[in-house]
Amino acid sequence: MGDQEVKLFGLWASPFSKRVEIALKIKGIDYQHVDEDLSNKSPELLKYNPVHKKLPVLLHNGKPICESLVILEYIEETWKSGPSILPKDPYAKAMARFWAKFIDDKCIAAMWSVRGSSEGQEKAVEVLKEHLKTLENELEGKKFFGGDEIGLVDITANVIALWLGVLLDLSGIELLTKEKFPRLCQWIDDYLDNSVIKDTLPAREVYREFLSNVLNSSS
Ligand SMILES: N[C@@H](CCC(=O)N[C@@H](CS)C(=O)NCC(=O)O)C(=O)O
Structure with a gap:
């Protein structure tokens, strides 16, 4: 290797x-x-x-x-080394692909539409809220989307774990709270606490400064 x-x-x-x-x-x-x-x-x-x-x-x-x-x-x-990030069972694998696609096609699209203060922002927040509710339901009875361990859907959802919170914060939108989304917030804590994730994702403050500059230069 x-x-x-x-x-x-x-x-x-x-x-x-x-x-x-x-x-x-x-x-x-x-x-x-x-x-x-x-x-x-x-x-x-x-x-x-x-x-x-x-x-x-x-x-x-x-x-x-x-x-x-x-x-x-x-x-x-x-690479067959290390843990699998996709289940072997064809149905479970299809479901993982389904949720990864949901995050990319629906959540991320909705997430970037909440930027700015355009007329459509309120509607965009509602759409995002619906999608986050869907993810909240999907986490029922599970630590990670992949079950006990991090899998394809969790890795795909890293954007929810870090990027979304910073974006909402900078846009002054209070949405991703423990009251509204207890499972999703617990998932974020557990995900960010994983040693590989900690070692890989940028520090929140560093990313916040980066995004703040990007948003300021594009507005
Ligand atoms: N669907 C792509 C999205 C990748 C993507 O949007 N990459 C951005 C950076 S975060 C990019 O390269 N943008 C350059 C551009 O749009 O010109 C994937 O999952 O790999």
Whole structure:
């Protein structure tokens, strides 16, 4: 394994990029991280992801893999070391894919729409609230979305664990509270307390400053 080339074109502040790092660390895979600048993407990133021109891209022995959820499944199938991040049972696996897609297609879309103070913001918050309720229900009787251990859905939901709270905070929206979402808040605490997660996600204050600058420069 040590002689393999595993290179991640990512960004420290990207929740998508962090998904890949978490999976590689859970599996105990050594990798090289190339931190990209989104305002000046590297020629390698553009060459390896000509379709979307986005990070993360995982380069494994010269072969590029794009799209974080695709990369997570590739990691699971390629490296048998470490814990599995997807269940073996076909139905349970399909459900994990379903919820990961729900987070990407619904939650993340709703999350970025709550920014700013446009007329649509109130509606966007309502939509986000509905989606968070759905996730709250999904956590009934479980520590993690994956059960007792962190799995594909938890890794996909890292955006809820850190990025969403900071965004809501900076936007002055009180939504993700223990009163409204007790299971989801407990999940956030448990998830952020995991040693791999702690070691991988940026510190809240550091990310807060970064996002605050991004929001100020785009408004
Ligand atoms: N669906 C993609 C989303 C990745 C994504 O949005 N990456 C952002 C950084 S967080 C990016 O590279 N944006 C560059 C751009 O849009 O030009 C995934 O899951 O990998």
